[in-house]
Amino acid sequence: MKRLVLTTLAAAACLYTSASSAVTPVPSGATIIIVNGDPAGVGFNDPTVVAPVGGNTGTTLGAQRLNAFQAAASKWGATLSSSVTIRVMATWAPLTCTSTSAVLGSAGATEVFSDFAGAPQAGAWYGKAQTAKLTGSDPDSTTADIRARFNVNLGNANCLPGTPFYLGLDNNHGSKIDLVTVLTHEFGHGLGFQTYTDGSTGEQLGGVPSIWDFYLKDSSTGKLWKDMSDSERAASSLKSGKLVWTGAITNNALAGVLQQGAPALTLISPASIAGSMQVGAASFGPALSSPGMTGEIMPVVDSGISTGLACNPLSAANAAAVSGKIALVDRGVCAFTIKAKNVQNAGAIGVIVADNAAGSPPPGLGGTDASVVIPAVRITLDDGIALKAALAKRTRLHSNVYANLGVNMALRAGADLQGRMQMFAPNPYQGGSSVSHFDTGAFPNQLMEPAINGDLTHEVTAPNDLSYSLLRDIGW
Secondary structure (H helix, E strand, O other), rough: OOEEEEEOOOHHHOOOOOHHHEEEOOOOOOOOOEEEEEOOOHHHOOOOOOOOOOOOOEEHHHHHHHHHHHHHHHHHHHHHOOOOOOOEEEEEEEOOOOOOOOEEEEEEEEEEEOOOOOOOOOOOEEEHHHHHHOOOOOOOOOOOOOOOOEEOOOOOOOOOOOOOOOOOOOOOOOOOOOHHHHHHHHHHHHHOOOOOOOOOOOOHHHHHEHHHHHOOOEOOOOOHHOOOOOOHHHHHOOOOOOEEEEOOOHHHHHHHHHOOEEEEEEEEEOHHHEEEOEEEEEEEOOOOOOOEEEEEEEOOOOOOOOEEEOOOOHHHHHHHHHOEEEEEEEEEOOOOHHHHHHHHHHHOEEEEEEEOOEEEEOOOEEEOOOOOOOEEEEEEEHHHHHHHHHOOOOOOOOOOOEEEEEEEEEEOOOEEEOEEEEEEOOEEOOOOOOOOOEEOOOOOOOOOOOOOEEEEOOOOOOOOOHHHHHHHHOOO
């Protein structure tokens, strides 16, 4: 059996505290206990008197924090199956914070193991808690399974002031940040919802792929991460919409979880370019809908040979080209609403804004103008280049490139056309978020997206959520 330590834990005295510092385990499919690593007066030991809130009966700030941890542990404990106790070494500390952003917390496996007796997949890293579940014994009884750190300053001055953690257990968090939801998310990572491969460089930990990498595929190349070179993995981690999960349990379950229909620019013809492009929807104009708007695409060309800014009323030639068609324009110089209004005034039935800077997924189009009545979307720089290449053989009035601008009912929100869950692969790479989360296009929002959304439930199973389905794919 191979073993690697991922996290440097606090001193052993903090890991093994008195019995009173650990949450009493709840009878369930797995026993998860919280090991209190905080010093006196801090975090779980904060004696500040508080009133009970939202089913949390603790009467001190520390006790309420511990109860929230207990609730998240109980949710996963009731869901998982393991005969070995899972220990979470937890502390509260000042984490990165500003007046407008904050690191809420983090958690992950403390150690990984491969090639142990009974491993479902040879040559693959498994997190410590999952290794214990699969072997039926703790592979390192001196070390906790999961290390968790949470922001003790949240809500204070210069740390998202006025937005503290909500410590109630009923998800009635209002404008506050629901601690139980954040904890349930982070515990998911510690249980194995992550790759141990470095997505930014593509380098495998110790030259060994994670079990995660056996299910992660680049749909543009058809390769699984385990079979790629380092450079191929690094490139794949930036392909928003193209990085997908192949696990059968998740993909079979998503039809009962994700919404049918997703905003998209669906290219219909010619056949050589047919497919779906991700879009960022506009805050102005009509909302995208189904069956959407189908039309011929024509570019605006008012600066150079391929750039169409549409910041001024269109020339007669451009107006003739886009009238009755979906106009393609470039981002830059003027507001999105101005571009949309100018092509609308020229008779366009919709507008596509191609980004002028690399990045994915495409952000939405901001702005307000009630007089804009045509749909508008943004596509990435790369997709804009590909679309312009397809339009290069156009005549003055026709391109024969047809597309539907709307909600593609062949897609589920957060899945590709083959029904595979999409994973978070933005460009530029986001350390700590890229690859090891579901894509942000998933709807309803999923617990294991990179950001905690206010509409999340505390559930981890279908029909509400796909987190446990993915863990089952990797062997839980």
